[in-house]
Amino acid sequence: MLKRLSPRERVEQLVSEWAPKLRAAFIEAIDDITSNIVLRRIVERLERGDINGAINAMNLDPAAFRPLDEAIRTAFNGGGVATVDQFPTLRDPSGHRIVVRWDARNIAAEQWLRDHSATLITGIVQDQQTAIRTALETGLSRGDNPTKTALNVVGRVSNITGKREGGTIGLTATQSEYVALARQELLSGEPDQLRHYLSRTRRDRRFDKTVLAAIEAGKPVSAAMVDRITGRYADSLLKLRADTIGLHETFAALGASKDIAFRQQIEKGSLQAQQVTKGWKHTPQEHGRMQHIAMQGQVVPFDQSFTAPDGTAIPYPHAPGVPTRHALGCKCFCEYKIDFVAQLVR
Template sequence: MNASEAILAIQGMEPAAQRAYLSQIADTVSAATLVEIERAIDDGDENKVAALLPIGLFAGLMELIRTAYLKGAKTEAKGIKAPGLSKDLDVHAPDVSSFLSGQAHSLQDQAAIDEARAVRAILQAGQASGQSSRKTALDLIGRISKQTGKRSGGVVGLSGNFAESVANARTQLLSGNATEMKKYLLRVRRDRRFDATVESAIREGRTLKADDVSKIVGRYADRLLATQAEMIAQTYVAEAFNEGRDQAWRQIVERSKGRLTFTKTWRSRRDEKVRDSHAATDGQTVQADQPFITQRGAMLMFPCDSSLGAPLTERARCRCIAEYSMVPIRQQEGSWA
């Protein structure tokens, strides 16, 4: 499989994965009980607030990740030249089940960490501004839209950094301080349709109305949630697809009983969006059981791989792929020399 084929396959599966993530978050928010969250905020119990917002198992997203894994393996296997060896993926192999269960745990663990940070950021911001527990709860889970009848504009489902950005944006807009309000206008993912409202308040030296701030910050939070869903979908789908490809090679080589191995070469997109560290890794070739090592020292068995501890900064939105080449191992006897 060449680079363009792999990238198109991954991109084709990303939208469904994004929708699955957003659906999971929407279900969590719609099931939330405002009164219970408000009571937990009154008690100052961050853990209880988080417990009232269980993210769930990401069942829909995990099914799509499994599909990406299988598609990567089966598509790759078709192009592997290994006469006499089965190319069928053994879905019951330990490596397969281990990877998929690991991905599920990774999603759940990260969601729990992010939710704890999000709750803390919103509760601290609410306490600092002296607003009511009801408003803080609404900042957390969002407000019901008159158009859709559903909640939006909350921070549930956001990464810790994104949730903190939402809290900071609210503080800036409520400050009434021109310097602070101008900082909001520098936020890349803000909804620019509200810029005129903010600019008018700055010129007139007045404080924005709380309801206007909730609308502005709510739209900002929604845009960050869309970005979060896009990043998670791309990163997890790409890793699963690439792991499937790698697994196809490993299983076929294993069936050769020592007669075959393979090498892999890192290929970047070679455009302006490629990370500097990945541009430097482009063309690096390693043996089957060796990792690629980026300029920053991260180790990855293939692009987007998390198994060796590569940080998200080396994996998120990565569009690189590995290209594989079969290598016969010379035997003292036999026809594979």
């Protein structure tokens, strides 16, 4: 006999299915950008001091992120289908069963997908352009030649995979700054700065012996080795970002599709909003948000928002417009319940 999954188990099952696919879609988009880069064009523009032209030559446009856009759409629709599949039996006043279906072409569904994807991808592209501009300006001002400056951004072609690795394309502006600071620390030859590099949690620890030897010798790490070390550090940060996007966007898509699935039934008249409540469910994790832990079990009417201890109104976890401090890395979800007594009376 099949076990009936709890609400948390259903969410975990959906996340385990879709988060890896969204993560892979983001990496696919970055691979597409880097594999189509023509290094010579970027170097030529940098030699003329044309940083804008160098950025344009990388073809960082929203169309490159089509795989991510499609993956979000698929996860969103998957969440909607999963929601209606778990719907309890609804009946009309005559006692006949009401057919419940997920409508992916519903106006609210289409609007969420359009607005969410546009905001996400536009933000990624703009952040990329800012990060790359800073990296190019920093490299040239440091005295690196245009070729090395470009390679530090777009990555170097691996003899093993044939792909570009170790670049900063795909990283956030903050992550790109981490890579630049790590490079400074390794090239400084200063023991304190070299030790600070060893405190970076996403570093490749296989190079720690090299850094420790540099500390003992009181010398900087060689430039060629710095390229290798920071390249692996950048790859690790890219993996972190892909993991973060995969998880965050999955929860956003599932949370929105569940909310919209209920709204569709209310619009059809199969339910009334006052018959539905939603409860905040916190998923235990190593570094859980204390505010979300405090919200565990909070129940509100369908059309009302939850209230965080800091006063933030949250329609549901990962809802559009929810501040990053309440969304990024959050694994909370909503459990919706129908008051069948009220429905029967109606």
